[in-house]
Every structure is written in C-alpha cells, then in structure tokens.
Amino acid sequence: MNNSYNHSLSANTQLTQKSANRCFNGEQHYYSHQSTSTKTPMTFSIYLPDEALAGQRCPAILYLSGLTCNADNVTHKAHFQQRCSELGMIFIAPDTSPRSISTSDNDDAVEVPNDDRYFVGQGASYYVDATEAPWSDNFNMQSYIVEELYDLLRSEFPIETIGVTGHSMGGHGALLLGFKFPGKFVSVSALSPVCAASESAWGQAAYTEYFGEDKSLWSDADASKIIEKVGQQYSSILVDQGGADDFLLEGQLQTDKLQQACEKAKQPLTLRYQGGNDHSYYFIQTVINDHIEHHWRMAQLS
C-alpha cells in the first residue's frame, strides 16, 4: 500500500483496501468485502478527491457497469478522475455480479452459478434480486447496491449525496434503481442504456433465468415501465446514446421506449443521440464529463 493520504476506515470496518494510487488531486482506491447479499466477496473501486481524503463530505456518483465488465473497465477507460478531482466528487464503481472464486489458491472457494451466454450470470445480473434457483442464492444485486453497499459506503466514506449512472445494462440499472428508490439518490443519468430490459432479447433471456415466467416481476424490473409507473422523480435526467451503436440498431437498447415513458411520466429527459459514436468506452470518455457535471449540479441543488 502506498501514497494513502488521510482517509481512515472505521475501527471495525468490513473493508479490505486492495490498492491506492495518487491520481490528479485525489486517489484511486480499490476495496473488497464479504457481502451478505451475494454471499461472496465483492470488489469496488472508489475515487476520492483530496477533500474527501481530508474528511470533508463530497457528492458521489455510483456507476453501474455493463455486461461482461467489472470495476476495472470504467476505472481504467472512462477517464472520470480529472473532472471528479476538479469538482471534488467521489466516483464509485461496483462489480456487475457475484463471482466464483477459484479453488486453486483459496480454501474458502465460492461457487456461483453461471451461464454460457454473456448476458446471463457472472458479469451480468441486471442489478435485480433473482427469485429463481439457482440464481436467487447469490444474484441479489439490487439489495447489494441500494442497501448493503449503499450503507457501507455512507459509513466508511464522507459522502454527502449519491447520484446514480451506468452504461448499457448498467444504464438500465441506474434508471431502474434511481426510479425505484428515489429517496436514495439525488440524480440519475445513463450512457447507452438498455432502456426496457423486459422487452429486449438480452433482458428477456436474463429475466427468464432470474424471475421465471411471472411477468409482474419482469415489469417491476423494467426501467421504462417503472418510470411510467412512478412518475417524475428528478428535475431532469441525462441520457447519451451513440448514433452508430450496433446494439441500438439491433434493438437491444430501445431508447424510444425510455423517451415515451418519460413523456407519460412528465419526467424531464435530456436525450442526446451522438452521431458517429458506438457502444464503447471511447464514447463513454467522450461524454463522461457532462455526466459528472450533471450529477454535480443536481447535488448542489439538493
């Protein structure tokens, strides 16, 4: 461990610090902890600006990653650190799902169910609490994010308010959790989100596994349906979508359904189709500063 400035974990912390790297006027940290929601160890990254390292409460952004990702992708490739350093914002990136731990070098090996399809199982989850075996034992990512991790972050770091954002499947998670739990978050945005999981091929495959045939559970886990149901919750939400995104063109994202839901809900939506951009982190880095600034402004107003 090197270069850790002032931040101290609580005396009885559940967190184990895995790394700390100085980055702009702040530090990029990684932590792991044993989760009661998923019954596995979970890892997250957190960027702490110097204000937070010195104990001053800062607004935070919770970023939910997309299919196949873990905390590394966004932490390495989204380029959020500079603007968060400049504004004094905390940026948190959890993993997308519980993971099995190899038996080769660990006596407390954990076996978590998986699926050959990359949009179901480890690296997926859709940030829901699964009700069907074998998923329901570990795939409780809604509870993990909005209860367990949420409380842990608030107890261990000087967090003032939390906004939620995410990419692709994680964009769906941000819209879903932001509107199911509006008391937990002060702002919502999304990058290239899946907008209606229960109506996309990816989401239908996942929800068949996680929820079985009970379509009321599917609707309760569909971001656009939830927005339409609960109505306006935020003064505005920001969504960026690449205009040359193959997944948009093949119908996985259904941005139009989000637009219709926001109209019905009278939820102000800034929806930007960015011509020429695709689904990659090259797009995310291009617009991430606008999302950081959106959450920062909403935090100031809250």
Place this chain on the structure above:
Amino acid sequence: MNNSYNHSLSANTQLTQKSANRCFNGEQHYYSHQSTSTKTPMTFSIYLPDEALAGQRCPAILYLSGLTCNADNVTHKAHFQQRCSELGMIFIAPDTSPRSISTSDNDDAVEVPNDDRYFVGQGASYYVDATEAPWSDNFNMQSYIVEELYDLLRSEFPIETIGVTGHSMGGHGALLLGFKFPGKFVSVSALSPVCAASESAWGQAAYTEYFGEDKSLWSDADASKIIEKVGQQYSSILVDQGGADDFLLEGQLQTDKLQQACEKAKQPLTLRYQGGNDHSYYFIQTVINDHIEHHWRMAQLS
C-alpha cells in the same frame, strides 16, 4: 469497421486497419502491418483528430510504451484523446517489441525469441537494434521506429511534425531516439523514464543480451550518455517523475543522471518531481495533458 470518416490509406498501403472508434472530435484507430525491421507483424494505435481525418496536416506525438506494455495500455489508460482532440494533434502508440504469433490459428506462425525476465525480450526491447543472437534477427526496434514506422506514418497520415515521448523504458527510448535523431523530431518529453539504461539493473540485463560485452554499444544506447555527447538539441525538454515511485527508490530510473547530463550538455530541462505519485498510468493520466501541450507548443515554434 464502423464510423470511419474521411481518412483514406494510400492505394498500395501496407497497413491493415483493425478498428476505428469515434472519440471526442476524432477517431481512435488501430493498424497492423508486416515489418521488414522485425520480420514480424507489428500493431500500432493512432488517434486522428477531425482535422487529420479531413486531410489537414497536424503535429503528431509518438509515444513509446514501457516494459510489458503494448499499444493498448496507453490507448486505454493515459487519457490523451480529449486534449489531442482539442488541439488537433495526432497521437501514435507502437508496440514495445516484436511478438511471436501462436501456431494454433495461423499458418504463417512467427517465432520470436523471448526471456523469462520481463525486462528482456518480448514486451521489452529498449528501442535498440540488437547485435547479438538470438535477438539481432528481430529486435531491431530503433530501425523500426525511426526509419520504417516513421516513414510509413508520414506516407499514410497527414503528419506535419513529430515529437517523441514515452514512459519508463519508453521514456528512455524517447530521450535516446530524440537525441540520436534530432532531425526526425521537433520535441522530446518523458514520463518516469529510465534515464541511463546502461547503469540500471534492468538495462544491464537487457543490454548484456542485446549487445553482449561491447560497452561502446551500451554507451551508444544510453540516453544520458548520448545527451552529454551530442549536447543541446531542443529549446527545452519536459520530464515528469513521481516522487513515490518504487522504481525510482530502488535505483532503476536514475533521474539524477539525466539532470547531470542535461547540465553538461546545456540542454534546458524542466524536471518535475510530483510528490505522492507512483509509476502507474494513474500518474501518466495526471500529467499527460502537460506533455501534449509541450509538444504542441514546440510544433508551433518549429
């Protein structure tokens, strides 16, 4: 292939485009080609701002990566794209060495010598032309960079001037090639460079393999010795070094030798020790904009 704007390769190009992703006001591209210097396929990444995609000549930065890296590390983690987009600069990242190609899915498999130590062989090279077997057949990275790739880049992309920079072993490469071939480059900078390869443990292990016992070859491939020998070549050079860099503390980098060489050579040097920063890409992203701006200013003056 998606989203390629206007750039066209020459009619008889040796380059194969591997990818193109829109990123800020420009595109991140990857190319591969068969190298006559290394007798292997070589891959590089190039960021082209819209000015370059439209055929307008732009200043370019050639970034030489450090040990164990390939073009991906800097392209994903250094966060250069935004500032290069804003200034209209091209950013080029070659691989660190020739590589073997697996026989499993390729009839034209290439076998390149390697070494178990990560600082010799594939992922290393020090950007020199090796004289000793088995390295001398393929490890001709000096010729690859300053002749073959240099000419290829100039013929295929609208490059106005080229500045050279790099990290760690690649920082040594930038200093070495910048001062051995000052007619090729308009500017030099380095991030956390190895400053005197012939006097560090890493470099001595590599040069024993690449050059054998002829110490005159070692001196000709030592950045600080070359700077002292050739004297001032640039109005100033910029070097950033993390103050909490373990490799500095264990003597691999020897920044003091660069400082002494520049003093003797009357080569103006801006050397910044950045307290708390380590050797990682979290440090590189923290200072990369200053390096981009250094090369941009030098290009304007040239």
